[in-house]
Amino acid sequence: MIPDDRKYTQEHEWVQVEGDIATIGVTDHAASELGDIVYVDLPDTGSEFSAGDSVGSIESVKAVADLYLPISGEVVEINEGLDGDPGLVNSSPMDDGWMIKVRMTDSSEADGLMDAAAYEELLGN
Amino acid sequence: MPYVPHTPEDVRAMLDVIGAASVDDLFAGLPEAVRLDGELDLPPGLTEEEVRQFMGDLAAENVTQADLVSFLGGGVYDSIIPAACDAISSRSEFLTAYTPYQAEVSQGTLQVIYEWQTFLTRLTGLPVANASMYDGATALGEALLLAVVSKRKNKVILPATMNPRWRRVARTMLQGFDVTIVEAPANADGVTDAAALADLADKDTAAVVVQNPNYLGLVEPVQALSDAGKANGALLIAAVNPVSLSLLKSPGEYGADIAVGEAQPFGISCCAGGPLLGFFTVSDKLTRKIPGRVVGRTVDRNGADAYVLTLQTREQHIRREKATSNICSNQGLNALRATVYLSMLGGTGLQELGEANHLRLEALRSEIADIEGVSVPFSGPAFNELVIRLPRPATEFRDFARQFGLLAGIPLEGVADCTENDLLVAVTEKRTADDIELFAEALDAFATGEEVDV
Numbered sequence: 113m114i115p116d117d118r119k120y121t122q123e124h125e126w127v128q129v130e131g132d133i134a135t136i137g138v139t140d141h142a143a144s145e146l147g148d149i150v151y152v153d154l155p156d157t158g159s160e161f162s163a164g165d166s167v168g169s170i171e172s173v174k175a176v177a178d179l180y181l182p183i184s185g186e187v188v189e190i191n192e193g194l195d196g197d198p199g200l201v202n203s204s205p206m207d208d209g210w211m212i213k214v215r216m217t218d219s220s221e222a223d224g225l226m227d228a229a230a231y232e233e234l235l236g237n
Numbered sequence: 238m239p240y241v242p243h244t245p246e247d248v249r250a251m252l253d254v255i256g257a258a259s260v261d262d263l264f265a266g267l268p269e270a271v272r273l274d275g276e277l278d279l280p281p282g283l284t285e286e287e288v289r290q291f292m293g294d295l296a297a298e299n300v301t302q303a304d305l306v307s308f309l310g311g312g313v314y315d316s317i318i319p320a321a322c323d324a325i326s327s328r329s330e331f332l333t334a335y336t337p338y339q340a341e342v343s344q345g346t347l348q349v350i351y352e353w354q355t356f357l358t359r360l361t362g363l364p365v366a367n368a369s370m371y372d373g374a375t376a377l378g379e380a381l382l383l384a385v386v387s388k389r390k391n392k393v394i395l396p397a398t399m400n401p402r403w404r405r406v407a408r409t410m411l412q413g414f415d416v417t418i419v420e421a422p423a424n425a426d427g428v429t430d431a432a433a434l435a436d437l438a439d440k441d442t443a444a445v446v447v448q449n450p451n452y453l454g455l456v457e458p459v460q461a462l463s464d465a466g467k468a469n470g471a472l473l474i475a476a477v478n479p480v481s482l483s484l485l486k487s488p489g490e491y492g493a494d495i496a497v498g499e500a501q502p503f504g505i506s507c508c509a510g511g512p513l514l515g516f517f518t519v520s521d522k523l524t525r526k527i528p529g530r531v532v533g534r535t536v537d538r539n540g541a542d543a544y545v546l547t548l549q550t551r552e553q554h555i556r557r558e559k560a561t562s563n564i565c566s567n568q569g570l571n572a573l574r575a576t577v578y579l580s581m582l583g584g585t586g587l588q589e590l591g592e593a594n595h596l597r598l599e600a601l602r603s604e605i606a607d608i609e610g611v612s613v614p615f616s617g618p619a620f621n622e623l624v625i626r627l628p629r630p631a632t633e634f635r636d637f638a639r640q641f642g643l644l645a646g647i648p649l650e651g652v653a654d655c656t657e658n659d660l661l662v663a664v665t666e667k668r669t670a671d672d673i674e675l676f677a678e679a680l681d682a683f684a685t686g687e688e689v690d691v
Contacts, residue, residue: 153387153525155389156470158470159389167389169556171556174555175555176555176556176559
């Protein structure tokens, strides 16, 4: 069951918008495909990016995936907890395992992302 | 393995397979003009004994640092090398195991690297060291690449007081990365101007480099430079002479994110151009970004100590395309020598080494103080090296001093605000009171314009 309180991307990331702040993480599917995650490399707060930029990486015991920013904006917060406990991405990808919060420059960018039903279809469920 | 040349029959058989009439036919594509016409112009062959004699005569024409008194430095220093460094590093168990492809089988090699890393973390005050780099200059280049890639910014700042050869290597290594290299100016004291650095180190800056002591041998105001350099989020890279760390603040103490340097003074001779020995240490936060390999200590299934390659995902495995470096090896044999050297000195010995270096340099400073026409343009604290301002070009004194059996130092024209009369003179713990007196004698003769009959 894919939560419908947020949007999704082709790269298996989720985006939850509150006001002009978007919280971004990877989906359950992405976390389980990657396997045991050992390191999450996140950008500095204060840095600004455009939609589609690679802003970090997620390293598991078997692969490294890029973290893309689905919407343009300034990084206002990163999940410091992942530094000491990157396994949070496996145990709670949709909540405690969130990665970055971005102040969006154009909140309409989020409208173009997939909703839960579209993402479920992407997964082929 | 014996050298077995092809027989004429072998050659014929191979030519037949590819359909060529002769070996010369294989080169038919090359223009006549660039092809050798006739036989090589070589003297007749020599017997083994004749070759031995010939090579011996050639070698006797060499003049080495061992025959001269060396005040050359600039990054590579003539230091005392304990016999144990040669004895242990030439043991075949170490010498022939260049790089262990099945690393964990070579526990001895891994243990040495682990101990080398431990020494470097203690010296630099940063928690993580890699297994070594080719030399200090490439270690600096790698540090800059790490900063540029991980900060996703493309401006780096190098001080004017930096080793100019290191700067050239760094510039070469940054080619193709769309990086702007900005120079932080020096002030009248021959050290980096902290206020100017603060203006340069903006939000677009990935890294600020501090070299301490700097190329002129002067101790930089590291804390002020660190504060100025890091104010807008740049990484601070400290390029340090590790011998100085027995007396000076460690990079970790003044907030460096990366420390690099040249460990040649730790038991490695001054060969013409190398091999040298770079080191690379980082803060916890950059652990996963460190180039090269890291050896870790763990326990085997019986609970005994065991050493393993760890964090080797970057250049060779799953992070390969995201690596900032392509170094897949390390400078194993020289790291061994340095590890032997440091093991023999221990903490107290290292401190005594630093003090001896410092005292000898101060002895030179006072020995030359009264020579007319000669001055020391920068009065700040110095380590290992001193800038001396001569009445005439430094290149002249360099040549003049050879009559005294001296390698006098490195002319400094073009570095920071140095003039053609400035000479960089290195004094290590190896220079005796007699050596220093000889230097002063040569300098006095040069300054007074005496004719010398040595």
